[in-house]
Amino acid sequence: MDDAGSSPLEAVALLLVLVLPIAPALALYQHLSDSLAAESIARHALRSAVLSQEKGEVPRQLGAVIEPLAVSWGKDISSFSVSCLDSCQAGDLLSLRVHVGAAWAIQTAGLEP
Amino acid sequence: MIRSDRGTIAPLIAIYLSIILLVAFGSVSVIAALVASNRVQGVADMAILYAHDRSVTAGIPNQAKLSNEIVLFLQRAPSAQRLIIVSAAAQVNADTSTLRMCARYQNPLGIGVDSAIICRESKGKSFLLP
Numbered sequence: 336m337d338d339a340g341s342s343p344l345e346a347v348a349l350l351l352v353l354v355l356p357i358a359p360a361l362a363l364y365q366h367l368s369d370s371l372a373a374e375s376i377a378r379h380a381l382r383s384a385v386l387s388q389e390k391g392e393v394p395r396q397l398g399a400v401i402e403p404l405a406v407s408w409g410k411d412i413s414s415f416s417v418s419c420l421d422s423c424q425a426g427d428l429l430s431l432r433v434h435v436g437a438a439w440a441i442q443t444a445g446l447e448p
Numbered sequence: 449m450i451r452s453d454r455g456t457i458a459p460l461i462a463i464y465l466s467i468i469l470l471v472a473f474g475s476v477s478v479i480a481a482l483v484a485s486n487r488v489q490g491v492a493d494m495a496i497l498y499a500h501d502r503s504v505t506a507g508i509p510n511q512a513k514l515s516n517e518i519v520l521f522l523q524r525a526p527s528a529q530r531l532i533i534v535s536a537a538a539q540v541n542a543d544t545s546t547l548r549m550c551a552r553y554q555n556p557l558g559i560g561v562d563s564a565i566i567c568r569e570s571k572g573k574s575f576l577l578p
Binding site for chain 2: 342345346349350352353356360363364367368370371374375377378381382418420426428430440441442443444445447448
């Protein structure tokens with residue numbers, strides 16, 4: 336059997352195939368890293384905010400709690416929102432949704448009954 | 449003496465490629481499991497705190513009320529909506545409430561694949577403030 340062709344050309348072509356998966360893999364890692372950060376930030380910020388309030392009071396200054404957590408993760412928070420399940424009265428469920436890049440996480444805690 | 453080599457490097461590249469894919473899939477699975485377990489732990493923590501707060505009388509939680517409140521939290525909380533709760537067992541031991549929860553996290557990677565069943569435990573305890 337006789338083989339003909341260019342070894343360098345084959346090497347370049349196949350190396351391209353090796354390098355191409357790196358871009359989507361990096362994007363996936365970035366997304367997972369953002370998800371991990373969002374989960375952690377939402378959980379700790381919500382707990383801290385709920386504990387720092389008087390009984391049944393809805394936290395107003397969540398930004399001040401979230402910012403240091405985001406800095407410790409080395410992430411920028413795209414946005415965050417707070418919502419109550421019912422009327423934001425004592426005993427209601429309070430949710431914090433945090434967006435980091437394309438990832439988001441939501442955590443829910445009960446306001447003091 | 450000059451020797452001439454013939455052949456193809458395709459098998460070598462194929463092995464490299466398979467190693468890269470294996471490492472990528474492995475590490476992505478590990479990180480996705482971390483994300484999922486964080487979510488399950490977070491929901492379990494918040495559920496036990498919510499239920500303990502509402503079931504405690506004079507520092508001692510009521511077992512039946514604790515279980516009811518946990519079920520209520522898991523049904524209503526938006527954070528629990530992306531979890532498929534497989535089991536949630538509440539237990540009271542003196543002044544300490546314990547929740548052991550097993551769940552799947554739906555679609556943690558955003559590609560329609562659920563996580564494996566993840567079990568996490570959380571405890572709540574009452575303290576008297578001076």
